[in-house]
């Protein structure tokens with residue numbers, strides 16, 4: 078790094094700057110003070126040879142002095158130490174060769190010193206490559222000269238100049254001083270460098286420590302945030318469960334048309350709120366890296382029909398035509414995948430397509446993109462004839478809490494989390510979303526997903542069929558639930574199937590009741606005072622009577638499911654239903670587990 082100063086500068090400080098490394102600074106200092114010693118020595122020599130009338134030596138010494146002064150001036154003007162070092166070394170080499178071959182025609186102690194000096198100086202100032210170069214350029218000719226002289230083959234037309242002892246003493250003395258000076262200077266520069274390296278590594282260590290603490294803090298706060306969201310979601314979902322459940326009941330109880338309308342608005346808003354809570358929760362979980370993808374057996378045709386079933390009604394209500402196309406190749410295939418996540422992704426896309434389309438059609442398709450022996454790549458596409466998206470916004474809509482425009486928020490609602498969740502869910506599986514859109518014409522979202530194919534076909538998988546509702550009135554059900562609103566809700570709901578449940582207000586009570594009575598199934602709330610659902614289930618599984626210990630248990634939970642799924646199964650609970658749930662969904666689960674007497 079060079080630093081420029083005014084032409085009349087002579088100060089060392091002005092040519093040093095903090096952005097120069099320790100070695101650069103040492104090299105500049107060495108040149109600066111080295112020039113001082115050279116001036117004194119060359120001036121002394123010049124005077125000495127001048128008075129001895131040694132013409133060539135006087136001219137040589139004078140040239141060296143002028144060059145040294147010029148280079149010194151150049152150094153204090155521009156600290157180009159590399160160029161200056163090369164100049165000095167070229168000069169020293171020329172003087173050396175001139176002395177050996179022309180002026181002195183001899184190799185004496187001064188010659189040896191000058192060679193040593195150039196070796197030292199070139200290595201320290203310019204590094205190994207140039208060091209070797211200048212060393213050889215100075216050494217080889219001298220060795221050649223010595224051999225020629227040895228065989229009496231060296232002869233030129235000029236008589237060598239002899240200098241007196243004083244000149245030799247000055248040269249020897251000055252050269253030694255310069256050699257010692259260069260050595261000591263570089264030794265201290267090395268020491269400083271090591272010290273600085275150590276200081277830097279100490280600083281680095283301190284910085285690393287600080288960084289670690291900061292990361293720890295950030296992780297902790299993110300964990301606190303996650304926990305807060307989990308707790309909040311539970312707290313919000315519980316009353317929401319009651320609101321949605323009560324709405325369902327009131328709608329089912331033949332209300333007046335105006336009441337029905339109000340109830341529908343209420344149900345719609347509560348469902349909306351629930352969707353937002355779920356979105357925030359899901360996003361939180363994805364961000365916290367807590368999403369685990371499952372590899373369950375699934376029938377993609379059935380899954381797609383389930384996902385689109387409810388959406389079709391919504392589209393039809395809006396006057397949109399809905400097309401679901403499933404590749405016939407998928408018909409009998411059993412694939413391994415995560416149905417929950419596929420549902421979540423497609424549901425979001427289809428939901429958006431319906432939301433942002435006023436008229437026209439929605440197409441949802443699942444086509445075989447690549448069909449290999451034991452894997453299959455399926456292309457999922459959701460296409461609409463909706464409002465479309467500006468080209469410049471095609472990336473930003475995948476950012477969390479980002480919607481295309483403020484108008485979008487006002488007109489269509491939403492949190493702007495749907496696509497962010499979709500994108501992250503795909504990314505976590507190494508997949509990418511393709512999107513194309515034209516304003517006013519519509520949008521198309523698509524992605525490819527690979528599935529492992531099971532050897533069995535759909536027919537071999539246990540059929541999941543809804544059984545008839547008759548006979549349900551005989552079902553002996555125990556519900557462990559502490560929240561009276563939920564109890565009321567469950568009771569009313571079960572009345573539709575003529576089921577009259579027994580209620581236990583906590584886990585301990587459920588255990589007691591179970592010991593004295595006979596039941597077909599237990600619906601177990603997980604968060605209860607005295608004995609919670611997990612512990613109660615574990616106690617039940619330990620009961621001596623196999624009829625009681627083997628009773629099917631369905632957990633009812635308002636907590637974020639993915640977090641506690643493992644816990645649920647570890648506790649010996651057979652299945653779970655997330656609150657708020659659709660009554661039919663709960664019935665399906667019950668029927669699946671219970672052999673009705």
Ligand code: ADP
Pocket residue numbers: 425429430433461463464465466474475479480481482485486490491492493494495496497520
């Ligand atoms: P939200 O739907 O809650 O606003 P999303 O993340 O699902 O959040 O979508 C982000 C934005 O992307 C939407 O607000 C909308 O502006 C735009 N968008 C998404 N899907 C479509 C679509 N099919 N047609 C038009 N715009 C869309």
